[in-house]
Amino acid sequence: MQGNTASAEGAIAAGCRFFGGYPITPSTEVAEAMARRMPKIGGVFVQMEDEIASIAAVIGASWTGKKAMTSTSGPGFSLMLENIGFALMTETPLVIVNVQRGGPSTGQPTMSAQGDMLQCRFGSHGDMAVIALAPDSVQEMYDLTVKAFNLAERFRCPAFLMADEIIGHMRERIELPDHVDVVDRRPLESGHLPYEAGEDGVPGFPVFGTGHRVHVTGLTHDERGYPVTTDPVLHEALVRRLVGKVENARREIADYRVTNPDAEVVFVCYGSPARAVQQVVADHPDLGLGILRLRLVWPFPEHALAEFPNARVFLVPEQNLGQVAREVERHVLVPVVSVPKLGGELHTPAELLRAIEEARSR
Amino acid sequence: MKLVIDENRCKGCNLCTLVCPYRIFRPGTRANRKGVLVPELDRPERCTNCRLQGLYGRTLCGVCQLTCPDQAIGWVRERPYEPAKIEVEY
Amino acid sequence: MSFADWLRADRLPHIWCSGCSNGTILNCTLAAVEAEGWDPDRTVFVSGIGCSSRAPGYISTDSLHTTHGRALAFATGVKLADPSLNVVVFTGDGDLAAIGGNHFIHACRRNIDLTVVCMNNLIYGMTGGQGSPTTPIGALSTTTPYGASEPAFDLVALAVAAGANHVARWTAYHVRELERAVQTGLETPGLSFIEVRAGCPTNYGRKNRLREVTDLAEYFRTKSMLKAKFDRLVAEGRPVPSDAIVVGEFVRRSNPAMGVVP
Numbered sequence: 001m002q003g004n005t006a007s008a009e010g011a012i013a014a015g016c017r018f019f020g021g022y023p024i025t026p027s028t029e030v031a032e033a034m035a036r037r038m039p040k041i042g043g044v045f046v047q048m049e050d051e052i053a054s055i056a057a058v059i060g061a062s063w064t065g066k067k068a069m070t071s072t073s074g075p076g077f078s079l080m081l082e083n084i085g086f087a088l089m090t091e092t093p094l095v096i097v098n099v100q101r102g103g104p105s106t107g108q109p110t111m112s113a114q115g116d117m118l119q120c121r122f123g124s125h126g127d128m129a130v131i132a133l134a135p136d137s138v139q140e141m142y143d144l145t146v147k148a149f150n151l152a153e154r155f156r157c158p159a160f161l162m163a164d165e166i167i168g169h170m171r172e173r174i175e176l177p178d179h180v181d182v183v184d185r186r187p188l189e190s191g192h193l194p195y196e197a198g199e200d201g202v203p204g205f206p207v208f209g210t211g212h213r214v215h216v217t218g219l220t221h222d223e224r225g226y227p228v229t230t231d232p233v234l235h236e237a238l239v240r241r242l243v244g245k246v247e248n249a250r251r252e253i254a255d256y257r258v259t260n261p262d263a264e265v266v267f268v269c270y271g272s273p274a275r276a277v278q279q280v281v282a283d284h285p286d287l288g289l290g291i292l293r294l295r296l297v298w299p300f301p302e303h304a305l306a307e308f309p310n311a312r313v314f315l316v317p318e319q320n321l322g323q324v325a326r327e328v329e330r331h332v333l334v335p336v337v338s339v340p341k342l343g344g345e346l347h348t349p350a351e352l353l354r355a356i357e358e359a360r361s362r
Numbered sequence: 363m364k365l366v367i368d369e370n371r372c373k374g375c376n377l378c379t380l381v382c383p384y385r386i387f388r389p390g391t392r393a394n395r396k397g398v399l400v401p402e403l404d405r406p407e408r409c410t411n412c413r414l415q416g417l418y419g420r421t422l423c424g425v426c427q428l429t430c431p432d433q434a435i436g437w438v439r440e441r442p443y444e445p446a447k448i449e450v451e452y
Numbered sequence: 453m454s455f456a457d458w459l460r461a462d463r464l465p466h467i468w469c470s471g472c473s474n475g476t477i478l479n480c481t482l483a484a485v486e487a488e489g490w491d492p493d494r495t496v497f498v499s500g501i502g503c504s505s506r507a508p509g510y511i512s513t514d515s516l517h518t519t520h521g522r523a524l525a526f527a528t529g530v531k532l533a534d535p536s537l538n539v540v541v542f543t544g545d546g547d548l549a550a551i552g553g554n555h556f557i558h559a560c561r562r563n564i565d566l567t568v569v570c571m572n573n574l575i576y577g578m579t580g581g582q583g584s585p586t587t588p589i590g591a592l593s594t595t596t597p598y599g600a601s602e603p604a605f606d607l608v609a610l611a612v613a614a615g616a617n618h619v620a621r622w623t624a625y626h627v628r629e630l631e632r633a634v635q636t637g638l639e640t641p642g643l644s645f646i647e648v649r650a651g652c653p654t655n656y657g658r659k660n661r662l663r664e665v666t667d668l669a670e671y672f673r674t675k676s677m678l679k680a681k682f683d684r685l686v687a688e689g690r691p692v693p694s695d696a697i698v699v700g701e702f703v704r705r706s707n708p709a710m711g712v713v714p
Contacts, residue, residue: 017533018529018532018533020529044532044533046528046529046532048525048528048558049525049554049555049558050554052522052525053522053525053528053554053555053558054525056518056519056522056525056526056528056529056555057525057526057528057529057532058529059518059526059529060498060516060525060526060527060528060529060530060531060533061529061530061532061533062529062533063514063516063530064530064533064534064537065534066533066534068529068533082519083518083519083522086518086519206514208496208514208516208530208534208537209493209494209496209514209534209536209537210493211493212514213492213493213512213513213514214514214515215460215508215509215514215515215517216514216515216516216517217509217517218517218518218519219517226463226509227509227517370465371464371465373465373469373470373471374470375470375471375653375665376471376665376666377471377476377665377666377669379666380666380669380670381627381669398470421454425627425628427456427479428455428476428479428480428483428627428628428631429476429479429627430475430476430479431468431471431472431473431474431475431476431479432464432465432466432468432470432475433456433459433464433465433466433475433479434465436456
């Protein structure tokens with residue numbers, strides 16, 4: 001199965017019943033798979049006029065209680081940023097699959113990149129916390145799409161599947177589980193205000209048409225949902241809650257894989273570069289290399305770095321100029337070396353070995 | 363029924379003075395506590411709705427209410443007429 | 453029950469200026485919805501950004517106040533995901549014709565079962581009176597200080613050409629006609645577009661010799677021309693005043709529509 005198709009299948013298994021999208025290489029196969037499958041399972045597929053409309057329709061659909069998603073790549077993701085902020089502010093669960101390609105601008109439509117990792121984290125205006133997952137195989141395109149839906153529904157926020165062209169277009173044999181654990185959003189209980197959050201900072205969801213008569217606005221709002229735009233205290237409390245509900249759950253939702261925790265030289269990787277790293281580590285057991293593979297990049301699981309107490313250097317191979325390397329640097333006292341690779345191809349084992357050599361000689 | 367203007371909502375635009383076929387609304391002359399010149403009512407008992415809404419069971423003219431951009435015009439039910447008790451003292 | 457029962461009384465008075473037509477248009481739309489007998493619990497009002505788009509916040513139903521220009525795209529998602537909901541969109545000329553122009557023509561093309569009420573006040577009111585795509589040539593605004601020089605959009609013609617099933621234009625002065633037009637829109641399967649010429653005394657009237665609220669109402673009353681009369685004048689080859697506001701129903705048809713409950 002192809003990575004993009006696996007993502008679509010994962011979405012359907014997670015309960016997705018609305019897809020709004022716009023064609024863009026290299027993510028189009030997600031939309032194509034949804035166009036084939038949705039009408040057969042009672043879902044809705046709609047091809048919108050652009051990416052802005054796609055995410056708008058997805059947010060609208062989500063408010064009717066449907067699990068909804070869209071798929072895109074860098075240029076489309078840039079167009080979606082304003083409405084991603086709207087979804088964050090209005091606490092709308094949805095999933096965006098971003099199959100990353102080379103940028104800036106139109107860049108390399110058919111080549112792989114990981115250049116949107118900071119765009120997804122900080123791209124929309126204002127302070128925010130987001131959830132972003134990064135699959136490194138076709139199997140994970142399926143599994144992590146399910147997980148993205150579960151996290152989005154649980155925390156009432158957008159969740160991003162930050163895939164890349166290599167994983168999206170790769171074909172691998174995968175195992176479709178008979179049963180997937182699915183999280184459904186908690187409905188708003190009667191007697192509660194629409195934006196009255198519990199201890200976890202997540203309010204119940206007032207589905208449209210169920211009599212809650214909720215006003216949903218991107219303006220700063222109070223617990224009733226009414227706009228209150230000039231109260232500094234209320235605004236700060238709202239933004240802190242929106243950020244806190246995700247950031248405070250950082251440890252709980254962290255998802256990473258540790259290989260060889262005693263290692264002195266440790267790779268921190270996510271997405272397709274992890275495949276090259278795994279190859280190098282398997283080929284050179286004598287070098288004492290460790291791997292921290294992030295399946296969830298944002299919120300960044302900083303505590304995972306402490307799983308390598310002997311680490312003398314962290315190597316971060318990415319298909320960008322060091323977007324996550326900087327985040328690693330913030331959390332450790334030992335040197336962090338970014339191993340960037342642009343152009344759309346994977347790091348070769350030789351390049352990674354050379355990076356190890358250079359790091360050791362520091 | 364009795365025609366009333368909600369002083370809390372009225373912003374004094376005077377559109378009602380233009381649309382009422384009976385010219386019941388007259389531009390206000392006295393500012394209320396918000397500084398708005400709320401229109402005054404000139405013999406509101408002439409209003410069709412005041413007289414006949416109860417009889418027909420529906421809003422009859424209502425153009426002033428529909429036009430009022432501030433949702434300030436409405437009708438309230440008057441208390442049923444109670445003949446005044448007069449005690450005549452000799 | 454009257455249309456006033458649809459309002460969130462705890463949010464009034466609203467933020468609109470004295471004499472702003474938006475309140476009138478809100479009344480007329482709610483009166484139509486009320487006359488249609490819709491259930492407030494099954495009705496959703498959607499809007500974008502701007503003065504007009506504050507309207508759903510004053511209505512006691514589910515309401516979605518979205519990003520600038522995108523109301524129709526959000527509404528498309530709501531309606532397609534749950535066609536049993538009644539969806540009405542409030543929008544303005546800047547919201548619909550400028551930043552949301554693409555969504556507008558595509559919503560008309562899809563002919564999705566929405567009712568779209570456009571409060572066209574010929575200007576960007578919320579930001580202080582800048583020229584919009586519907587500002588007539590020669591009109592003054594803060595960004596057209598020497599008079600607008602760009603030709604204006606005819607939103608009605610645009611909606612008809614793009615495929616909407618019901619298209620009408622009225623002004624905020626024609627309250628009963630507007631109410632009936634909206635009600636026809638609610639009843640028509642497919643997209644219904646009602647352009648309402650709205651007065652903005654604060655930002656448009658003040659700069660364009662319509663300083664008083666009543667001047668604007670008088671302007672709408674005297675400049676409006678029924679479509680039937682306009683067609684007759686054109687057919688007879690007689691001159692039509694260039695500033696006439698042609699009002700009435702422009703199209704009502706039953707082309708295939710999306711988002712209709714089967």
